[in-house]
Amino acid sequence: MDRVKTGVAGLDTMLSGGLLPARPYVVSGPTGGGKTILSAHFLLEGLHAQEPCLLVTLDEPPIEVKSNMAVFGWNMDRLKILDATPDVRAHKRTRSVIDVGTSLDVRDMEQVTDIRQSSQVRALEVTVHSVQKMIKQEFAQHLDRTKQRYKRIVIDSMTALKMFSMHGEDSRILIQSFLRFLSELEATTLIVSEHLDRTVLETEFFLSRGEIRLHKWLDGSFIRRAVSVEKFRGSSFDDRMRPVAITAKGMVVSLDSTPQSREPSSGPKPGESLLETRIIEEVSNAIESVMRGIEEAHRRQVAIRDIEVALSRAMLAFQRRNYQKAMKLVLSCDSALKERIGVAPPPPTPTAPPRPPGGIR
Ligand SMILES: Nc1ncnc2c1ncn2[C@@H]1O[C@H](COP(=O)(O)OP(=O)(O)OP(=O)(O)O)[C@@H](O)[C@H]1O
Ligand SMILES: [Mg+2]
The missing domain is CATH 3.40.50.300 (P-loop containing nucleotide triphosphate hydrolases)
Structure with missing residues (x-):
């Protein structure tokens, strides 16, 4: 590429x-x-x-x-x-x-x-x-x-x-x-x-x-x-x-050296351990997938405000590095979304011709 x-x-x-x-x-x-x-x-x-x-x-x-x-x-x-x-x-x-x-x-x-x-x-x-x-x-x-x-x-x-x-x-x-x-x-x-x-x-x-x-x-x-x-x-x-x-x-x-004195570090940095990087990646992929579902739900005009709030809580847990809680919340958002999108009608087609006044019976 x-x-x-x-x-x-x-x-x-x-x-x-x-x-x-x-x-x-x-x-x-x-x-x-x-x-x-x-x-x-x-x-x-x-x-x-x-x-x-x-x-x-x-x-x-x-x-x-x-x-x-x-x-x-x-x-x-x-x-x-x-x-x-x-x-x-x-x-x-x-x-x-x-x-x-x-x-x-x-x-x-x-x-x-x-x-x-x-x-x-x-x-x-x-x-x-x-x-x-x-x-x-x-x-x-x-x-x-x-x-x-x-x-x-x-x-x-x-x-x-x-x-x-x-x-x-x-x-x-x-x-x-x-x-x-x-x-x-x-x-x-x-x-x-x-x-x-x-x-x-x-x-x-x-x-x-x-x-x-x-x-x-x-x-x-x-x-x-x-x-x-x-x-x-x-x-x-x-x-x-x-x-x-x-x-x-x-x-x-400059690529031929590393800094002479290292920046004083305050606590662990995000992404410092390989395991943590993997977990972060996994949770963020799950969040991304839920977000795609949320967009789909918006297109279909399905009410999902409660799921958005739950996802927001998942993100907060994620930010606080509570990955287990974050993943649990994301997964429950995911299944709730699937359930709701599953029963919702497909998105309205914008090209559909307008109904004549009074409608057809
Ligand atoms: N001509 C120059 N020669 C040497 N150093 C310079 C020159 N012009 C700017 N700097 C340095 O570059 C730094 C500014 O960089 P920059 O504006 O990209 O920072 P920044 O990360 O965007 O900061 P902020 O978060 O405040 O916007 C300044 O600290 C200044 O010391
Ligand atoms: Mg700047």
């Missing part, structure tokens, strides 16, 4: 040539770790190969993204940027930037106008649904205009999206369906996400096909950086941590 290069030569070698196409991956790491710079390499690599690329920015306004990247001499003018930063009015727009607030449908538009007409600049309602809808619209329009699909997408960042719009149980359901949505676009996607709490597994980490983790730590008076591939489904990879430097040309990974 062809590989999708990240644009960072050493990292591509670590990934046995690059990422597998049309799948979502997570880029994780602390603030200042180089996540945005790595994402820019990935997008630039696509632009050089004339691939349509899309950046959804939630952390920094587009103008800042572009000027930060100009420091490295990178021209991102051909990059399509979807601006989902919450205070959109505060930033100057350029033509390749789409504003989440102006491209929504009429109902959303009214809500947005309400917020924007106030004299103060207030947080724009950025929700997973509005971001998802925007990406969908942009995809369709781009395909219509150019007869080409977007090949590369970056979401920078999922952490911001969660902070703006998701709370509690629903967030796991939302992230799950957002990741499925991204998979269906058949673009290679990087989801930038901070690993805020190492003792829990964030939903996007176990649902993505792989994780590239950036590390940054203080060694005496030096800042050390490194990169590791934590997970890469369907491919071999270099499982050692490799030193990283951010230079005038961007990110450089």
Whole structure:
């Protein structure tokens, strides 16, 4: 299978040539770790190969993204940027930037106008649904205009999206369906996400096909950086941590050494033991299968809210590394779903001719 290069030569070698196409991956790491710079390499690599690329920015306004990247001499003018930063009015727009607030449908538009007409600049309602809808619209329009699909997408960042719009149980359901949505676009996607709490597994980490983790730590008076591939489904990879430097040309990974001083580790990392990796994979496959069932149920208009809540509890157990409980819950969701879909009528066919007024008896 062809590989999708990240644009960072050493990292591509670590990934046995690059990422597998049309799948979502997570880029994780602390603030200042180089996540945005790595994402820019990935997008630039696509632009050089004339691939349509899309950046959804939630952390920094587009103008800042572009000027930060100009420091490295990178021209991102051909990059399509979807601006989902919450205070959109505060930033100057350029033509390749789409504003989440102006491209929504009429109902959303009214809500947005309400917020924007106030004299103060207030947080724009950025929700997973509005971001998802925007990406969908942009995809369709781009395909219509150019007869080409977007090949590369970056979401920078999922952490911001969660902070703006998701709370509690629903967030796991939302992230799950957002990741499925991204998979269906058949673009290679990087989801930038901070690993805020190492003792829990964030939903996007176990649902993505792989994780590239950036590390940054203080060694005496030096800042050390490194990169590791934590997970890469369907491919071999270099499982050692490799030193990283951010230079005038961007990110450089050295393959001939491992970091001189290791990052101080706080507790076990997700995916550290082989057995745990296998269990994680098994439970996440089961969750994925239930999610497909949930989508099918939605298509058939079967009420399954209770199953969605149960799945959300399963994900919580999973995040807390209670794999046994998680699997038990997922399996019961699975059988409940099968039962309900089994007795439900097939989905209505949209092409069916409309009934004449009054109906036929
Ligand atoms: N020209 C440069 N030369 C050397 N280092 C640089 C240069 N430009 C940026 N950096 C370093 O790169 C880091 C920023 O990387 P980046 O913005 O990709 O981080 P990030 O992981 O996206 O952070 P955040 O989570 O805050 O968005 C900064 O810490 C800065 O030290
Ligand atoms: Mg960043």
